[in-house]
Amino acid sequence: MAFLHDMRFRAYFYQIVAIGFVALVGWTMFATASGNLAKQNIATGFDFLTRPAGFVITESAIAFEATDTVGRAILVGIANTVKVSLLAAIFGTVLGLGVGIARLSHNPLLARLALVYVELLRNVPLLLYLFLWYSLIILILPPVKQAFHLLPGVYLSNSGLVVPAALVESGGLALVACLVGGAAAALVIRITSTRHRVATGRSNHGGLIALAALVVPVLLLWLANGVVVNWDFPTAGKFRLTGGLHVRPEFVALLFGLALSVSANVAEIVRAGIQAVDKGQWEASAALGLSRGKAMRLVVLPQALRIIIPPLTNTYLTVFKNSSLAIAIGYPDLVMVSNTVMNQTGQAIETIAIFMGVYLALSIAISLLMNWYNAHVALKER
Amino acid sequence: MKQALLSICAAALGLAAAGSASAATTLETVKARGKLVCGVSLATPGFAAPDDKGRMQGFDADICRSIAAAVFGDGDKVEFVPTNINTRFQALQSGEIDVLSRQTTHTFSRDASLGLDFGPTVFYDGQGLMVPKSLGVSSAKELTEAAICTLPGTTTAQNISDFFRAINGKFELVVFESPDENRAAFYSGRCEAITSDRSDLASIRAVANNPADYIVLPETISKEPLAPAFRQNDSQWGDIVSWSVWMLMAAEEKGITQANVDEKLKSEDPDVQRMLGATEELGKMLGLDNKWGYNVIKSVGNYGEVFERNVGEGTKLGLTRGPNALWNAGGLIYSPPIR
Structure with a gap:
């Protein structure tokens, strides 16, 4: 019986027992639930996904009609969730980086303001902020009939912002080709010029040339009338503006609320990350004659990034999950669409399983991406 | 660790027992x-x-x-x-x-x-639509292109979609989880109309600042027994x-x-x-x-x-x-x- 005293054997044994136990509990729950459902004659299964949805989703990132299937309706929900969380993460990170650096500013006014900003946003539940932003938008802005006419074709009301929509008549492909080609060329130029600078120690105009590579082809195409764009101007309909591009208040309030909450978290993470970089790095930069701004950008921030990435992953996961608060203010995210589906089909278990599965899958995807990036920027010890 | 395992055991047993008891x-x-x-x-x-x-x-x-x-x-x-x-x-x-x-x-x-x-x-009951009197609308059919507020529940979203599909009109649907937000959006003019069962509309109208400012349109677009x-x-x-x-x-x-x-x-x-x-x-x-x-x-x-x-x-x-x-x-x- 010597193997009973083998540490390795015992470790594996306990793990197998634990996994087996979790599986047993899960299976018992599943069996009990499905047994009870069958006993009560409650419909189960995922057939409802192929039925026509029959309801309208006004704000959708992908095309959707009432005659489309329930499955597509859920897909619209997923797309809407991804759209708003992605934008909130981007805006929030940029804003948070600024606020985090401002927290460490030597200017006391700026530093205190940043502190107040962070504390106000972090210490009140996000849901209340969403209600606040939404109420402000719909109560302060006028109804659509009395919309503010800001610029020709631009209207602001409590039904949102309406701007002229650009419909590309022809040359769309050429435009995309120019953009992608320009971006690729700019990237290559920038990388080679940086390499050249590092190798020779002489500064060159790599940044400017890269910018030109990005802009010039598009500009040339435009001047040569390669792209024909039709502007769809909003016009006053019977009740509201028709045509144009609508940015609805539900979306704006949610994006705003999420982005601000991300920015407060990012600001704290950035501040902590910068403070964790050894003071000697600042002093060394100063000794080399770098200005404070350059020291921050070239020496401290790149090192802080290594500390920042893991907690940043958490923030991104949180914003993605928090986007489900959309339901409170009428933005059709995954949860709201699922709720409507649940009501029509009555199949709550399946619908909840779908949206839990989607959140789980997307959260894991975010984690994997961030882990990859983390490994990429981590200090490579050889 | 042992205690944690024991408590999980107990929970699982309770679960199994709950599954079998429901004879009364x-x-x-x-x-x-x-x-x-x-x-x-x-x-x-x-x-x-x-x-x-x-x-x-x-x-x-x-x-x-x-x-x-x-x-x-x-x-x-x-x-x-x-x-x-x-x-x-x-x-x-x-x-x-x-x-x-x-x-x-x-x-x-x-x-x-x-x-x-x-x-x-x-x-x-039946689903109806309520609008502010000042909108000057007397039939739900005139509401094409309007924004309509509703709750996600029941079949209201589906009924109103069917109604406008039948008259080949487009509209904007704004769906709120919370009845309070739904009402607030309607009163503030975010939506031209609000839709729900007629009994519920009467209830919403009853809590408005001035109930007389709102009318329930004559159409009943669904049967809601x-x-x-x-x-x-x-x-x-x-x-x-x-x-x-x-x-x-x-x-x-x-x-x-x-x-x-x-x-x-x-x-x-x-x-x-x-x-x-x-x-x-x-x-x-x-x-x-x-x-x-x-x-x-x-x-x-x-x-x-x-x-x-x-x-x-x-x-x-x-x-x-x-x-x-x-x-x-x-x-x-x-x-x-x-x-």
Whole structure:
């Protein structure tokens, strides 16, 4: 019986027992639930996904009609969730980086303001902020009939912002080709010029040339009338503006609320990350004659990034999950669409399983991406 | 670690036990508990909302009381559970509530696929649209291109989509989870119109700053027969729920009210004698006290009284009887004979 005293054997044994136990509990729950459902004659299964949805989703990132299937309706929900969380993460990170650096500013006014900003946003539940932003938008802005006419074709009301929509008549492909080609060329130029600078120690105009590579082809195409764009101007309909591009208040309030909450978290993470970089790095930069701004950008921030990435992953996961608060203010995210589906089909278990599965899958995807990036920027010890 | 494992074991055993126990009938469960657990709306004035003394008031609440009175002889032996629009059926299926009396529309798919059955229709409703008077609209058909606010629940989103599809019009749908946000968005002009069951619209209008500024459009775009629901495969309990409701309707037909029910005990009318348990033993057939009918009427009054007290013309909701009048007064309210 010597193997009973083998540490390795015992470790594996306990793990197998634990996994087996979790599986047993899960299976018992599943069996009990499905047994009870069958006993009560409650419909189960995922057939409802192929039925026509029959309801309208006004704000959708992908095309959707009432005659489309329930499955597509859920897909619209997923797309809407991804759209708003992605934008909130981007805006929030940029804003948070600024606020985090401002927290460490030597200017006391700026530093205190940043502190107040962070504390106000972090210490009140996000849901209340969403209600606040939404109420402000719909109560302060006028109804659509009395919309503010800001610029020709631009209207602001409590039904949102309406701007002229650009419909590309022809040359769309050429435009995309120019953009992608320009971006690729700019990237290559920038990388080679940086390499050249590092190798020779002489500064060159790599940044400017890269910018030109990005802009010039598009500009040339435009001047040569390669792209024909039709502007769809909003016009006053019977009740509201028709045509144009609508940015609805539900979306704006949610994006705003999420982005601000991300920015407060990012600001704290950035501040902590910068403070964790050894003071000697600042002093060394100063000794080399770098200005404070350059020291921050070239020496401290790149090192802080290594500390920042893991907690940043958490923030991104949180914003993605928090986007489900959309339901409170009428933005059709995954949860709201699922709720409507649940009501029509009555199949709550399946619908909840779908949206839990989607959140789980997307959260894991975010984690994997961030882990990859983390490994990429981590200090490579050889 | 050992303790954690033990507690998980205990939880799993409890789960398995919960799965196997559910043999008792609903009536036995309710009697053993000593009160009825009734699922109602969150806060819908006129249908189910607590008054300033914390007592649940409303049409749906009174339906719960009539069932409690039939079972216990006391209409106050009810625990009201406010149910969410999304989880109401699960609350019923899981046995958390005994009966669901929550402005719930009786539809085919709910009846056939959710493991529940519906009692008699207690309120004939239909989906309508409400607009501010200042909009100058007199028909729902003029609302193409408008923005319309609604709740995600029930079938409202589907009905309004169908309505506009039939007249080939486009519209913008804004869906809110919370009734308060839904109302606020409508009052602020975010939406031109709000859609819900007509009874619910009356309730929304009643809490507006100036109710006279809003009108409910004439179109009724769907049939919404609201009925109490109970778990399938328990006919005895289904009978109790159904006949408690029918007792209210029959009482109105026979002119029995909360005030005169004691006098009516001495009535010569054989129908009335049977209903109030003065003769024959109808209550026993349901497994109830023989005076169940008397108890129901004594605790909430007849159907007409319940209607007028909660949603009628004298209340803030100001609904007329319309299709909810008795069959012999041009309405649809009809009770099978109690004999």
